[in-house]
Amino acid sequence: MTTALEKLSAVARDPRGYVEDWRMRHPGRLVLGVLPMNFPRELALAAGTLPVVVQDDQKPVTEGRSLLAEFYCGYTRNLADQAATGRFDLYDAVLMADHCIQLIGAADVVRAILPGTPVFFGMLNSSMNDSWGPARVVAMMGEFRTELERLTGEPVTGKALSDAIAVHNRDRRMVRRLFDDRAAGSAVLSPVQLQDIVTSAMIMDPAEHAGLLAEALAGASAARGGATAAPPDHRVRVHLSGHLCHAPRRELLEVIEASGAVVVDDDLYHGRRHVSTDVEEDGDPLEAVARWYQQRNVNIPCPTRVQQDADWDSWLLDAVRRSGAEAVIHLLPKFCEPHMLYYPELRKALEAAGIPQLQIETEHEGIPLESFRTRIEALVERAHRTRAVPA
Amino acid sequence: MTQTAERHDRSNRLSVTRAGGQLVADYWDNLFAAREAGKQIVWYNGGALNPIFQAAGLAWCHGEAFAARLAAQRLEGPAQLAGAEYGYNAELCSYSRTHLGCSVLTLQGASLQSGEGEHTGVVGVADQRELASRLPSPDFFVNNYAGCSTGQQWDGISYRVFGKQLPIFNISHPFLWGNKPDAGYLTGEEWEEASGFVEGQLRELIAWLETQTGRPFDWDALSQSMDYIKRAAELRREGLDLCKAKPAPATFWDWIACVAPINFLPGDQALVDYFAGVRDEIKQRLDAGVPGVQGERYRLYFDGIMNWNKLGFLSRKFAEHGAAVLAGRYIHNAFWQEPHLIDVENPLRGMAQHYLLCPTNHGSRTLDYLTLRDCREYDVDGIVFHSTRTCRAFTGPQRLLARSALNTLGIPAIFFEGDVADASFYKEEILESRLVAMLEQIDMRRQRGEHTGALGALGPARS
Numbered sequence: 115m116t117t118a119l120e121k122l123s124a125v126a127r128d129p130r131g132y133v134e135d136w137r138m139r140h141p142g143r144l145v146l147g148v149l150p151m152n153f154p155r156e157l158a159l160a161a162g163t164l165p166v167v168v169q170d171d172q173k174p175v176t177e178g179r180s181l182l183a184e185f186y187c188g189y190t191r192n193l194a195d196q197a198a199t200g201r202f203d204l205y206d207a208v209l210m211a212d213h214c215i216q217l218i219g220a221a222d223v224v225r226a227i228l229p230g231t232p233v234f235f236g237m238l239n240s241s242m243n244d245s246w247g248p249a250r251v252v253a254m255m256g257e258f259r260t261e262l263e264r265l266t267g268e269p270v271t272g273k274a275l276s277d278a279i280a281v282h283n284r285d286r287r288m289v290r291r292l293f294d295d296r297a298a299g300s301a302v303l304s305p306v307q308l309q310d311i312v313t314s315a316m317i318m319d320p321a322e323h324a325g326l327l328a329e330a331l332a333g334a335s336a337a338r339g340g341a342t343a344a345p346p347d348h349r350v351r352v353h354l355s356g357h358l359c360h361a362p363r364r365e366l367l368e369v370i371e372a373s374g375a376v377v378v379d380d381d382l383y384h385g386r387r388h389v390s391t392d393v394e395e396d397g398d399p400l401e402a403v404a405r406w407y408q409q410r411n412v413n414i415p416c417p418t419r420v421q422q423d424a425d426w427d428s429w430l431l432d433a434v435r436r437s438g439a440e441a442v443i444h445l446l447p448k449f450c451e452p453h454m455l456y457y458p459e460l461r462k463a464l465e466a467a468g469i470p471q472l473q474i475e476t477e478h479e480g481i482p483l484e485s486f487r488t489r490i491e492a493l494v495e496r497a498h499r500t501r502a503v504p505a
Numbered sequence: 506m507t508q509t510a511e512r513h514d515r516s517n518r519l520s521v522t523r524a525g526g527q528l529v530a531d532y533w534d535n536l537f538a539a540r541e542a543g544k545q546i547v548w549y550n551g552g553a554l555n556p557i558f559q560a561a562g563l564a565w566c567h568g569e570a571f572a573a574r575l576a577a578q579r580l581e582g583p584a585q586l587a588g589a590e591y592g593y594n595a596e597l598c599s600y601s602r603t604h605l606g607c608s609v610l611t612l613q614g615a616s617l618q619s620g621e622g623e624h625t626g627v628v629g630v631a632d633q634r635e636l637a638s639r640l641p642s643p644d645f646f647v648n649n650y651a652g653c654s655t656g657q658q659w660d661g662i663s664y665r666v667f668g669k670q671l672p673i674f675n676i677s678h679p680f681l682w683g684n685k686p687d688a689g690y691l692t693g694e695e696w697e698e699a700s701g702f703v704e705g706q707l708r709e710l711i712a713w714l715e716t717q718t719g720r721p722f723d724w725d726a727l728s729q730s731m732d733y734i735k736r737a738a739e740l741r742r743e744g745l746d747l748c749k750a751k752p753a754p755a756t757f758w759d760w761i762a763c764v765a766p767i768n769f770l771p772g773d774q775a776l777v778d779y780f781a782g783v784r785d786e787i788k789q790r791l792d793a794g795v796p797g798v799q800g801e802r803y804r805l806y807f808d809g810i811m812n813w814n815k816l817g818f819l820s821r822k823f824a825e826h827g828a829a830v831l832a833g834r835y836i837h838n839a840f841w842q843e844p845h846l847i848d849v850e851n852p853l854r855g856m857a858q859h860y861l862l863c864p865t866n867h868g869s870r871t872l873d874y875l876t877l878r879d880c881r882e883y884d885v886d887g888i889v890f891h892s893t894r895t896c897r898a899f900t901g902p903q904r905l906l907a908r909s910a911l912n913t914l915g916i917p918a919i920f921f922e923g924d925v926a927d928a929s930f931y932k933e934e935i936l937e938s939r940l941v942a943m944l945e946q947i948d949m950r951r952q953r954g955e956h957t958g959a960l961g962a963l964g965p966a967r968s
């Protein structure tokens with residue numbers, strides 16, 4: 115019998131299967147492809163659609179090679195490839211809120227080669243200290259709502275939006291609890307399992323996701339005989355940092371833990387970053403969604419935003435202290451410019467704090483796992499040497 | 506490369522651009538001495554805010570321009586090395602990487618000079634000779650980047666490299682994506698809304714500058730500066746239009762040499778005189794039948810930011826094949842290219858609109874319109890795409906544009922790899938072989954009696 119956790123993993127690994135099943139259960143309703151990382155799924159859910167964060171499906175880039183330059187990041191080239199080879203037929207429309215120039219390039223390809231698929235780009239103000247920023251963001255959230263109403267032909271009511279916010283918050287809280295437990299030392303799920311849980315949350319109806327997750331957690335607790343804490347783990351505790359927009363390869367996460375490290379926290383988009391912030395449930399729901407966008411860059415600063423009073427580097431140091439991580443592994447997707455720009459600031463801060471670190475540059479096609487294993491093992495050795503000698 | 510050097514040079518560059526070079530050199534000399542002259546210094550990126558800085562009595566340093574200058578003079582090495590040592594990946598935008606390297610060197614220079622170093626702000630004393638320049642450290646930053654998200658993040662990081670001690674002002678630009686049915690070039694609801702939004706931010710910037718300088722802003726000086734810039738821009742457009750002639754009297758490479766003057770020199774009579782000189786020399790050449798390329802056989806369009814350390818080399822390379830590169834997105838669709846938008850009495854809206862008209866701030870639909878329009882107007886036989894390795898903003902739509910040019914105008918395209926400020930990405934053999942192949946293809950079509958230029962193209966490509 116398939117467990118709830120296995121069902122979530124299955125969705126993460128086969129979004130198409132879930133979407134096709136959802137369509138059968140919801141005839142006539144739209145499925146929207148949503149590009150990362152800041153589009154508010156709540157609005158699309160309130161419109162009666164299924165918003166699916168388009169995943170890197172990890173297939174080799176073929177047709178897409180003739181649509182975007184090879185020095186675009188793997189995720190955006192994969193998006194172009196998905197569009198060029200018919201895999202975007204999953205979506206009735208595409209919505210985007212972020213103005214990463216590579217993401218825009220990919221969306222432009224989708225728009226050009228799939229003229230029958232609406233591609234709506236609502237640019238959220240990314241300079242977070244602009245005094246006019248909050249009002250602009252509220253206005254853009256309103257434009258998203260209008261576009262959704264145009265797509266569905268139905269109004270998006272305040273009540274529907276409030277309900278969508280509540281159900282998303284519930285799901286986020288459940289997932290976030292898993293990350294908090296892991297950081298506190300009571301992790302029972304592997305990094306791959308956690309990643310699958312987050313990925314499935316990006317794809318599924320949040321109520322369905324929360325239901326399956328509750329079932330999965332109850333099952334896991336029963337399997338442990340009710341014990342809440344994981345057995346002591348003497349491996350080196352590491353924090354995974356970076357990897358915006360798309361998920362790192364599962365085999366890389368497995369190699370990290372097979373090299374003498376245990377992942378205790380992260381700021382990955384397919385990790386804690388995605389569930390970092392709830393939307394306020396009182397007041398005007400549209401304004402609450404706008405504030406959510408502002409607040410999540412405070413809760414976990416993102417290098418794609420510019421905010422002088424929110425520092426990813428100091429946030430990372432605090433996170434490392436909270437979780438007791440002994441080392442940081444930066445997972446940097448090749449050609450990711452925001453991460454490349456910010457990385458020296460992270461490196462400086464960790465170096466000053468004496469925290470061992472390793473940068474791993476990931477690529478869409480072919481990752482040199484054995485080379486990574488050697489480097490991770492070296493990091494683990496270094497972290498072991500810096501451990502305090504027991505008295 | 507050596508082959509090119511040994512062959513006869515068939516390029517015939519405008520002589521007047523040497524005067525522009527002197528204006529630019531004088532500008533940099535003034536900037537390097539700005540601290541001693543008691544001026545406040547602003548570092549900025551993106552659209553040409555210099556008229557505002559000029560009216561505010563500031564000295565200004567455009568980050569991309571400084572990186573381009575270093576690359577053009579082959580002096581980018583120390584700054585890029587400093588950036589690499591600091592942790593910047595070689596795949597990062599080489600403008601930003603070079604400029605951030607300058608920031609690192611500036612700070613190192615300041616720390617070497619105990620006490621007064623911070624105020625003299627000399628770029629890395631140890632590297633001064635190699636850089637052949639003295640970039641003064643900033644008093645504050647202004648970011649004015651449209652289109653490319655990296656541009657905004659770059660100044661956000663400069664702020665951090667300088668220890669979060671200096672004021673920074675950001676102008677946000679909506680990307681001209683074209684959601685609305687009425688969206689188009691210079692038209693539609695989105696265009697008007699974005700124009701008003703950026704204009705409002707320029708007013709905020711001016712108020713902010715008044716705080717930074719402690720002086721009221723000189724609006725008359727802004728109008729005067731924009732009056733000169735508008736006239737210079739009109740002369741530039743006149744000159745560009747004259748280059749539609751066959752054979753063309755001047756080429757894309759001449760206009761590349763004119764980028765610095767139109768992009769960041771002060772708005773004054775010298776700027777107008779310079780572009781009048783450019784227009785006049787082109788006109789004289791037309792009257793005398795003097796071409797920009799001896800024996801023009803092919804007319805090409807160039808899409809991409811300039812490979813700054815290859816300007817002379819590329820101009821000779823294309824000319825040796827009889828290829829006149831005539832037009833390009835970086836020239837025709839940038840740098841005060843729509844002077845009719847500027848109302849000198851009330852210049853902010855027109856300025857805001859030009860910042861929005863950055864050639865990387867359009868969706869591919871608009872770029873498609875602009876590219877096909879220019880290919881037709883200059884009757885080009887083919888397109889050369891500079892696949893600019895570290896500039897994702899410019900390269901993003903290039904494949905789509907190449908497809909459209911082939912399908913709509915029937916003209917071929919090639920891609921070659923290079924970069925704005927990092928010579929290591931340039932692949933000579935790839936450009937040479939692809940260029941030769943495209944020109945042979947054009948020859949073959951001519952031999953078959955087919956029309957090869959974009960001007961006569963009426964429909965899809967012939968198979």
